[in-house]
Amino acid sequence: MLRKKRMVPGTAMISKIKGKIEKAKTIGLISHKSPDGDSLGSIAGLGQALMEAGKEVAIFVNDKIPEKFGFLAEDNPYTLYKKGMAEEMDLVFVLDCGQPSRLDYSEVILQEAKTVINIDHHMKNPNFGDINWVDTGASSTCELVFTLITELALPLNYPGATALYTGMVTDTGSFMYDSTSPKTLRAAAELLEMGVDKDRIYQEAYQSRNFQEVKLLGDVLKDLTLLFDGRVALTSLTQQQLVDYGLDIQAMDELIDFTRDIAGVEISIVLKEMEKGGTKIGFRAKRGYKVDALARSFGGGGHEKAAGATVKTDLGETRKLLLKALEELLQ
């Protein structure tokens, strides 16, 4: 098992990053595809601070920004990355990106950019940068960016502070997850003192549930039965359901946590039938239980409490295989 370890940037690393920033006139920032609050927040937070410090900054995205983070796009100049854009820059920050492949078509940056600084909190980040600050014990990359900005005494403006708070809140389930530390909470306190409007963030990121997802959730919960004496919640979504409700496979991402949080449930599993055949499996475990080995046995991977796999079998067959695997696991 990988152990989380805190990597506190020493004076040497801070001054190395500082040196690179000082020498750069143009700086690019980018993160992973399928952007979330922490990826969008960290590139905007650091980007804004660098702009305030007088740098020429480009904040790149390589995918569509989800509607619920549209408020970040209002405040920050996200630019869709096109080949060549980052390569011209003196310095590129790749933030919150656990694997090079998660840069999708923009992965080329890693080869072509003059200097890459990799700041991240994901397990197994292979240190693909020229400078690598990977702290798997941090709640979020936004927390790391906040530390960097503080250490370098960069000026943080309102959009930047808002972006960082957004990433910290969304990557910790509003400070619920394990990874939330006293440092996280104190950083959040400082951001609030800078005037961050947290109510706006909560409204945009949490209070904008898709009505069709709510209706489909109703369908799914109505039919929900727990298995193995209530220890397992297993639900599935067909392509037909997704089509009927006008949703895509990314939708319904709350379902798996929702069913995990039923009293007595130890493991929750959600199966999603994929458009071109095969099944996407999500696994969640409550404290004290593990799903990473189970996910690996289906060719997937992940953390102890949150893992996943993609298999070629259809919904029915996958369900059968899962029941068998669960029987062995739970007996």
Added chain:
Amino acid sequence: MLRKKRMVPGTAMISKIKGKIEKAKTIGLISHKSPDGDSLGSIAGLGQALMEAGKEVAIFVNDKIPEKFGFLAEDNPYTLYKKGMAEEMDLVFVLDCGQPSRLDYSEVILQEAKTVINIDHHMKNPNFGDINWVDTGASSTCELVFTLITELALPLNYPGATALYTGMVTDTGSFMYDSTSPKTLRAAAELLEMGVDKDRIYQEAYQSRNFQEVKLLGDVLKDLTLLFDGRVALTSLTQQQLVDYGLDIQAMDELIDFTRDIAGVEISIVLKEMEKGGTKIGFRAKRGYKVDALARSFGGGGHEKAAGATVKTDLGETRKLLLKALEELLQ
């Protein structure tokens, strides 16, 4: 409109409370009926600190402790209050109790106790104590108790710190609500540093959803239709539904927030048919909208964003009256 104001206890109040504690050998603590995380947390938090300081302490409850707070009852000696118990004590703290009537049958304490110290964060607390510290800008009474314990340098043990964190987390929706301040987050950070196991708190307080409530939620969501161009979510629960699912009128308290958080919804309303006739109405508003006047027009009250009323009309009639009132409000 009442404005929230912070009441920071001056040196005079702190030393008054200090004097009362020093003189007391026996100290009782009590809070409101229908206990929640903040009421149970604040009496246990302060109670534990006073015990550690060598006082003879009784932590009273006047109602059943909800299952999800059973973990607090494992760590803390809650005692069901019986008439006369608090009257014998040198000093009684009434915490997190906005109105004397919310003490239910234990309200007698206010007349009979030698000295009452009232610490609370509810609006309209009528200052019923001999010493009153009412700070309506505080996130929770637990936050106030944390301040008091710090100011008085009382020793805080593990169960006490856990109880305070529980109250702060549950009264702020995990630090989401307006009332969460930098001070709240810093207090939470200090409690984590004292070794509070926040994962246990989250698991107990949030990850133990009642399966029957989940099933009924499925029923309700399946039939959900939004009104007034999606601006209003109006749902209702019949006595028959509650009976069928083995739930009482207190159940399904997540529903109203869940439907408020649908994109485009400005106001959510949940009607519950009461056992002996009449209807309980809950109102919630998103940021920028208000429901307090609406609640008052039905003889109820509350805050701008969260209010309620109890009416004598049945579900159908109440619904009709509401639609009429909403039409006037929204046009």
